[in-house]
Amino acid sequence: MSTVYHAKYYAHELTKQSTEDGVEKLSRSLFDASVDLNPHQIEAALFAFRSPLSKGVLLADEVGLGKTIEAGLVLCQKWAERERKLIIICPASLRKQWSMELKEKFNLPSVILEAKSFNDYIRNGKGNPFIQDAIIITSFQFANRKRNDLKLVPWDMAVIDEAHKLRNVYRNSNKLGKGIKWALDDTKKLLLTATPLQNSLLELFGLSLLIDEHIFGDIGAFRSQYMSNNGNLQDLKDRLRAFCHRTLRSQVLEYIRYTERIPITFPFRPTDDEQALYQAVSEFLLREDTYAIPKRQKVLTTLIIRKLLASSSQALSGTLQTIKERLEATLGSYTPEDDWLEKLVDLDEMETDLIEEEYNEVNDENEVIQPLNIEKLKKEIEEVNRLLNRARSIRVDSKSRALLKALETGFVEMGKMGAGRKALIFTESRRTQGYLKDFLDANGYAGKIVLFNGTNTDEHSKRIYKNWIEKNQNSSRISGSKTADMRAALIEYFRDSSEIMIATESAAEGVNLQFCSLVINYDLPWNPQRIEQRIGRCHRYGQKHDVVVINFLNERNEADRRVYELLKEKFNLFTGVLGASDEVLGSIESGVDFEKRILSIYQRCRTPEEIENAFKELQNELEQQIQSRLDDTRKALLEHFDMDVHSRLKIHLEDTKYHLDRVGKMFWSLTKIMLKEKAKFNDDDLTFTLVKEPPISNIPMGKYELISKDKKETGAHLYRLSDPLGEYVINSAKSIPTHLSEVQFDITNHPVRISVIESLKGKSGFLTLTKLSIDSYGKEEYLLFNGVTDDNKTMDQETCEKLFQCVGHENKQTNCSSDKLLTLKKDANRHVEATISKSLEINNKFFHEERERLEKWADDLVLASEKELNDTKVKIKEAKRQARLAKSTEEQHQIQKHIKDLERLQRRQRQRIFDVEDEIMDKRDDLIDELEKKMVQKTEQEELFTLRWTVV
Secondary structure, rough: OOHHHHHHHHHHHHHOOOOOOHHHHHHHHHHHHHOOOOOOHHHHHHHHHHOOOEEEEEEEEOOOOOOHHHHHHHHHHHHHHHOEEEEEOHHHHHHHHHHHHHHHHHHEOOOOOOOOHHHHHHHHOOOOOOOOOOOEEHHHHHHHHHHHHEEEEEEEOOEEEEEEHHOOOOOOOOOOHHHHHHHHOOOEEEEEEOOOOOOOHHHHHHHEEEEHOOOOOOOHHHHHHHHHHHOHHHHHHHHHOEEEEEOHHHHOOOOOOOEHHHHHHHHOOOOOOOOOHHHHHHHHHOOOOOOOOOOOHHHHHHHHHHHHHOOOHHHHHHHHHHHHHHHHHHHOOOOOOOOHHHHHHHHHHOOOOOHHHHHHHOOOOOOOOOOHHHHHHHHHHHHHHHHHHHHOOOOOOHHHHHHHHHHHHHHHHHHHOOOOOOOOEOOHHHHHHHHHHHHHHHHHHHHOOOEOOOOOOOOHHHHHHHHHHHHHHOOOOOOHHHHHHHHHHHHHHHHHOOOOEEEOOHHHHHOOOOOOEEEOOOOOOOOOHHHHHHHHHHOOOOOOOEEEEEEEEEOOOOOHHHHHHHHHHHHHOEEEOOOHHHHOOOOOOHHHHHHHHHHHHHOOOOOOOHHHHHHHHHHHHHHHHHHOOOOOHHHHHHHHOOOHHHHHHHHHHHHHHHHHHHHHHHHHHHHHHHHHOOEEOOOOOOOOOOOOHHHHHHHHOEEEOOOOOOOOOOOOEEOOOOHHHHHHHHHHHHHHOOOOEEEEEEEEOOOOHHHHHHHHOEEEEEEEEHHHHHHHOOOOEEEEEEEEEOOOOEEHHHHOOOOHOOOOEEEEEOOOHHHHHHHHHHHHHHHHHHHHHHHHHHHHHHHHHHHHHHHHHHHHHHHHHHHHHHHHHHHHHHHHHHHHHOOOHHHHHHHHHHHHHHHHHHHHHHHHHHHHHHHHHHHHHHHHHHHHHOOOEEEEEEEEEEEEEEEO
C-alpha cells in the first residue's frame, strides 16, 4: 500500500496547471475524454494553447477530421483549470450536436440558450442567462440579437463553429459578424472551419479580424500587400502560421480509416389521383392573396407545405386540417396569429432552421390589415376542404410501396458486406413517420421498428425508456435529463433490438449511429447541409462498413428530378469517402436561403423548359462559387505548413499513450489510498465498489469503473478526474496533513526495473516537495523535488519522481538535523529560482513574438498610407502626360485643374503619413507597454511535505 505522501504528490501532479508545449499540457482532459483520440487532434488542441498572449486561433482541418473533438479538448482543459466562462456560437442546427458531444465525450455540462430558454431564465429571476455553471451554446443569430448581454460576461474562451459564415465581417453590411465581433472583442477565441479560404483572400483577413484586429493592418494594406499582381504570398503564409492550423486527410490516413458511400436511387411513379392532388395544391400555393397563408410568412409557409406535399398525403392532410380549422375560427373574429409558422413546424416537427430564419425576417409592423371578406373566406374554406378530402382518400401512396423494395435491396447490400440488418429512415414529417410505422408493421416489419423524434410520446417509446431506466438504475449512464436519456434509450434499443429506426430531423443532430450502414431519405431535403448531417449520423469515423444511401425520385415531377441531380452531381452528397466537402457546403451561406431559391423555381416555373432554364441558371451560379479560382492559392497558403507532419503526429501518439497510462496509474493509486476505508477494489479490471458514503452529498453508492479508451459498458459508474467523487478524492489528498515521517520505498517487489532507484537500494536520505506558482501571462504551477542521500549526494527531479512510482510504507515520525534541513532549503530555493528564470525566458519569447506581430501590424498601416501617396503620384504623372496631348485649350484647362487638385491631395497625404506614423507608433507602444506590465511575475511557493526515505 502506498502512503499519504504519494497521495498528496499525485493529487497536485494531476491538477497542476502545466505550461509544457507537449501532450502533458492536455493530460487531464485527454484522460477524462471518452473518445478515441487521433494525434492530429491533440496537435490542434496544443496549437490553441501555444501562446498565452494570443487572442485566439483558427483550426481549419479538412472535413471529417474531428474539429469538434479538438475544440472539446480545449474546453475540457479550460474547465479543468477552473476557467469556466465558456461559450460556443454555432449554426442553430448544430446546437444539440454540440451539447451531446460535450456530455458524452467530455463529461462537460452545457446549456442551450435560445429565445424560449433565455426568457424562461429571465422570468425565473436570472439577471443574465449567459452566466451559468455550464458551457453556453447558442446560435449566430441569437448571439447577435443578445450581443449587449453577451458583452457583459468576462468570457474565458469563445468557440465559433463554422466560422466561415462570418468571414465577411470586414464589410459594413455584415451586421451579424460585426455584432458578434463587438460582443467578443476582448475574448480569447477558437474559430473552427474547414473552409477558411473559399473565394477571396479577404476571407482570411475577415477571419483574422474576428480573432484580433492587430494581426494585419487595415483592408487597404492587406489588398496592396497580398492581392496585387506581385502579392507576397510567402509573407502571408508566414503570418498565417501564428494563428491558423490545418491538417489534411491525406496526412492522417495511417490513423483514420474511411469507408465509402454507395448511392441507390429508387424511382417511383405517382398514381393519377396522387398527381392530381399535387397539381391542385401547387395551384393553390401559387395564388397571391389567400387567408390560408399569412402574407408576412408566405415564403416559409409555402416552403413547409411543399415539403409536406412531397412527404405523404397523411402529412399533407394533417396540415390542411389545421389550415381549415384556423380559417373557420377566423370567421368568428379576425385576429392574425403571429405564431402560425411556429405551429406548422411544431406539428410536423420540421427542422428548427426554418423557425430561426423566421425570427430573423423583418416583419413590417406598419402592415395594413385589410377588412375581412366573408364570402372570399367561405370559398377558401370550401377549397381547402376539397383538397383535404382528396388527400384523405389516398390511403397508401406510391412512394411507400417503393420503400418496401428499397428496404429489401438495402438489407441485401448489408448482407453482402457483413453489416448488421439496420436501416435509418429519415422523413421531414412526424405524421409521415407515424404513417410509415403503421404501413411497415402491416407489411412484415411488425416489432422491428423504433421511432425517433423530438417528443417520443408514443407508448412504445415510453416502454423502451422505462426499461432502460430500470436497467441502468444507480448508474452514471442516467444523466437526469429526460430528453437526453430518452435519446440514449432509443438509440440503444435500435442498436440491440430493432432493425429500423424511422426518424425526423431531430435524429440528424448530435446522434452517433455508426453501427448502422443503411440510410434511407424517404423525404429528401432541399438543404444540402441537412442531407450531409443525416448521412453523417452513420457515415463517420468508427464506421466499419460502406454506407448505402437510398433516395426516392418522383418520375412525374421534372423539378424534383433536377433538385436530385443538383444535390447528387454538384454537391457530391451520396458518393466518395466523405460525401460533400465543407468547401462545397461552405459555398452556401445559408441552407434555408438555398431552399428558398429552389422554392422560387417551383413557384414561378410551369413548363419543363422553364424548369430546365431556371435550374441551369442556379447551377451556373453554384459552379462559380464551388469551382473557386483560388484552388492553387489555397494549396500554397494552407496545405503545406510543415513537411514533417507525419513524424510529428507519430510522436504525439506515443506521448499520449505514455501520459494517459501515467495519469491512469496515479489516479488509481490515489483513489485506493483515499478510499481504502470506504471501498473494495479490484485491480484486475480497475473497478471498485463504494460501500461507505464520503462526507459530501450526491455521491451514489455502488460499482465504479476507471475510465479508459477500451472500456466496456458494464453498468458501473464511470470514474473520472472531473466527477464529484474524483474531485473529492483529489481535494482530500491535497489537504491531508503530512508530518515528517520515514517512508520505505519497495523496489525489490516492483513489477518493472527502475535502474536509478535500484542503485539506491539499501540507502536512505531526505527529500522535500515544493509547489511553485507563477502568475504572469498565464498561471503556471510546478512541483519541484529536492533530495539528498545520507552521504550528502544530491538527487535530481527525475530520481525523486521515479521513487514515487514504487509502493511505499510509512513507518514512524522522525526528525531531520538542522544541517540537512538547511541543505534541502537552499537546494529548494535554487530550484525555485532556476524555474522562475526558465519561465521568464519562455514568456520573454512570447513577448518578442507578440512585439514582432505588432510591429508588422504598424508597418502594414504605414504602408497603406504610403501606397495612397504613390497612387496619387502615378495619377499626377498620367495627368501631365494627358496635358501634353491635349487638343484644345478647354481640355488643357480641365486637366490642369485636375493636376492642381491631385497635387493638393498629394501634400495632404504627405502630411498625413507623418501623422499616421505618429498615431500608429503611439498605439503600438501602448500595446507593447501593456504586454510588459503583464509579464511581471507574481510567485508563490509552498512546501507540500518533507520526508525521510529508505529504499528496500
